[in-house]
Amino acid sequence: MAANERYDLLVVGGGINGAGIARDAAGRGLSVLLCEQDDLAGHTSSASTKLIHGGLRYLEQRAFRLVGKALAEREVLLRAAPHISWPLRFVLPHQPHLRPAWMIRLGLFLYDHLDFGKRKLLPGSHAVDLRTHPAGGPLQPELVRGFVYSDGWVQDARLVVLNALAAAEHGASVLTRTRCVGARRVDGLWRVRLCGADGGEHEVEARALVNAAGPWVARLLDEVLHAPHARALRLVKGSHIVVPKCFDHPYAYIFQNPDQRIVFAIPYERDYTLIGTTDVEYAGDPRAVAIDDDEIRYLCQAASRYFRQPVLPADVVWCYSGVRPLLNDDRGAPAEVTRDYQLELDAGPAPLLSVFGGKLTTYRKLAEEAVDRLAPLLGCSAGAWTGAGAPLPGGDIADADVERFLAGLRTAHPWLPPELAARLARTYGTRTARLLGTATRLAELGECLGADLYAAEVDYLVAEEWACSAEDILWRRTKLGLRFDAAAVTRLERYLGVQAELPARRCG
Incomplete structure (x- = not known):
């Protein structure tokens, strides 16, 4: 990138949040640069429970506005990216001493109707007899009654990578492994110093700046942008x-x-169950966050209260x-802290917008609101565009019917092993x-580097999706790390080293 290159944003x-804002702004015709100090989704955004949901438990906190907004977003996201998202039915076994049945029925009634009438794909809630329902089999025998409702996965x-990819395809530049190390306002512009992975620095200019640094949002304001702010974060480890x-x-x-928290147990990557989450105050470096033995015991005990098999x-x-950067609303327990967000805008010369809080489900709405506030200041009259009818890359599947798309993929490529075809369809969609x-045959995909990962897929991820390391590929672009042993990881790292002449995609 040339020194002193100028962007609108x-x-x-x-x-x-950053990737969503970049996508929205680039699609409105603004010139955009997105920079990330590590890999895309390298921290909080890859450490979620991976749900598109309103947050059933937030109804107890009377967070009706947040829940309604999130519920209304579920089907927008399910339709925009049907290859990486899908409806999921949840079973809530009833324990009368924790919450009475009338309270659960009322909560589920609200959950079914707070989405402003936008629920079309997802069926409503109902009670079930766990003695006959399929979900009752693995549970403790005394659990005989339950409730079923819908959310998404x-x-x-x-999701982050696809938003960045959409931004790039609308003209945005995307720089990973690039830190913002200095910024100041000069003559109505932001003059910003960026530092790449090699330690080299260069300077760019921007008419406006968005601080979507997640757990680092306050630190960026205090130490790099030297900008006052009224909002504060509360960091909570999940x-x-x-x-x-x-x-x-x-x-x-x-x-x-018994502590009034909830824990999910979710089918995961075909052969596993995902169990989470915890809510623990965190004061350390977000890069160094890690689960501790107490959290492991807590999650195991929570699941074992319900499953027959401990x-x-x-x-x-x-x-x-992951560290959730929650908006500090002075509530007591970490689990009670709001998952809503606030956008703080300094609209003076060279506007600065900072994002405090938020949750995965509402990212698109957050991005839309952020660009709505910035666009007039940048002379941009284009309106919001990322709602219904705006698929993410790979999501342009007819009628959002992934099973029919997969059948077509297997017909066109009968040489693909069925499990590999299904994984590719569910990861890349039409891409x-x-x-x-x-x-035209499996051998033409190159070396098998482990599990069902072939060289062609690695090359694609490096060239198109900013992947640089084995961790990027195995734990963020895919979850094949669950199926890789140490020898396979070494083989992939060696291949990536050999592929050094193939640069990671840097910009659109």
Whole structure:
């Protein structure tokens, strides 16, 4: 990039909010630069419970506006990215001593109707007899009554990458492994110093700046932008564990616990169950966040209260933690802190907009509101465009019917092993054709580097999706790390080293 290159908008932070804002702004015709200090979705945005949901438990906090906004977004996202998201039915086993049945029925009634009439794909809630329902089999025998309701599931890190990819395809520049190390207002512009992975610095100019740095948003304001701010963050650690699958049916569970928190148990990557999350105050470096033994025990005990087969710490095959940058609303327990967001705008010469809080489900609405506020200041009259009818890359699947798309993929490429075809369809959607290129047999995808990861897929991720390392590929672009042993990881790292002459995609 040339020194002193000028943009309409510089977005700092390559998590879901930053990528969503970059996509929205670029699609309105603004020139955009998105920079991220690590990999896209390298921190909080790849450490979620991976749900598109309103947050059933937030109804107890009377957060009706937040829940309604999130519920209304569910089907927008399910239609925009049907390859990486899908509806999911949740079973809530009833424990009368925790919450009475009338309270749960009332909450589910509100949950079914607070979405402003936008629920079309997702069926409503109802009571079930767990003695006969498929989801009752794995549960403790004394659990005889339950409730079923709908939400959605999404591959969170891929959602971030697809937003960045959409931004790039609308002309945005995307720089990963690039830190914002200095910024000042000069003659009505932001003059910003960026530092790349090699330690080299260069300067760019921007008419406006968005601080979407997640857990670092206050630090960026205080230490880099030297800008006052009225809002504050509360950092809360959320941890998850992955164990061999605890059940064979397609339902997920939401478990109530004696401390009034809830824990999810969700089908995960075909052979596993994802269990989470915790809510723990966090004061350390967000880059160094990690699950601790107490959290593992807590999650195992929470699941074991419900499952016939106990979940033990020794069963854990993988775990992850993230720091949620929650808007500090002075509530007591971490679980009670609002998941809503606030946008703080300094509209003076060279506007600065900072994002405080937020949740995965409402990222698109947050991005739309952010650009709505910035656009008039930048002389941009284009309106919002990312709602219904704006698929994310790979999501332009006819009628959002992924099963029909997969059948067509297998017909066109009968040489693809069924499990590989299904994984590619559920990861890349219609972009699978770009990945496969002109291949007519499996050998033409190149070396198998482990599990069902072939060189052609690695090349695609490096060239098109900013992947640089084995971790980028195995834990964010895919979840194949669950199926890779140490030798396979080494083989992939060696291949990436050999591929050094193939540069990671840097801009649109």
